[in-house]
Amino acid sequence: MTDEDEAAFDEFLAARATSLLRTAILVCGATHHDAEDLVQHALEKVYRHWPRIRHDNPEAYARKVVVNAAISRARRRRVVREITFARPPDTAADSPDLDLRDTLITELRRLPPKMRAVIVLRYWEDQSEQDTASLLGCSPGTVKSQAARGLARIRERMTVAEEAIR
């Protein structure tokens, strides 16, 4: 790794690290601390291959590593998932003062990890169906159907919450 490689890596971090961390938080639905750990781990992988990948869209590579690590962490860490998400389905209706935004985030967290990743990549990062598919290593058709199902679930909850507020 040359000095120039090192400097370029620092530049890359300065430009992209915050965005990667935000993606990780949204996709794995874990605490900031967990997400930071995950991003560090992913960036170590990027750093390892930096001289080879730095000229070939390192951001896409980093994003792929982060998203997939976030999905597998969300799948593996069942204890944390249940702590964060175990909630009776009608809590929203019981608490009319619950902010709609919080409701949406909670519903997002309750989606299966990969479906959540699709929603984050498509609607928060504004990635195309094609790009989302290549980041997740699945077909554009899967992205389309997962996005539709995820939104439908959230919409259903939103209606419940809104009715409660009314």
Next chain:
Amino acid sequence: MKVEDAVAEAMSAHVAGVQAPPGLGREVRRRHRSRVVRVRTIGAALATAAVAVAVPFALGTGEPASTRHVANAPDRAVMDLVTVPDVTGKSNAEAIEILKRAGLTVKEPRIAENIVTQQQPAVGRQVGKGTEVQLTSLPKAVEPQDLGDLGDGRTFGGIHLGYLPEGLVWGEWSGKDGFGKKSYTTSFDEPGQEDGHYSVQVVVYEGDASERIAERLARYDDGSGVDKVDIDGRPAYLGYFTDGGETAGEGDTGATATIGWTLRDGLAVEVFLSPDYAKKADVSAELEKIAEGIEIAR
């Protein structure tokens, strides 16, 4: 507003305050340095093996005995093949012991308690005895310790667990307020499982949080697919639930077997069996036994 826009806005708001911490680059590089303890790889051992085999053939039988003797010593030592065992998920200390027992070597010293994440050569490969295995390890993930050191983990949140299925040990973590204010949780697992895995998780709900359980008890009435059982004279629900709390069938993959009841006014408990553990346990019987063993701690 369209739901995708609402979700996008909520996501933006949710992470708006998040910034990558300063010193991230330094931390990534530190991890990189500690990642691999580079050791002589399988290549060197195989090269020796190849020489050991090739030499006697090339030299033929008419050569002086001394040459063959030199060639034969490493021959026997190296060509004794062993299968590489799986040591990922184990601590370095355990991994080293297992590998040594299998006749393989590892370069020491290593941080004993770090967890092995990768190994080279891979599991199941046949390699020469004495081959050095290259291990990649990371520090054990830090689990939350909201309730501090719980000893054997059986007494927490005002309750005591009198019974746990055999072979389970405390998961060495505990969480507070994850299931509502004044809720406490911890888990038990078979030794050697990866971080975040659990077999039995117990949640204590105190005060307002206990209302949730009371509500569920009322909701899961006949016909909801949830059983009602009796725990020391108090009604309990016993069934399978998804992460979101919806009821699910027994066969649903990922659904969590759960028992919940109120121990006294303002104190309720839920016990989960992980989907993994449920496969090898008599689910209802174990949940009821654990529940019956739970009492208010003095």
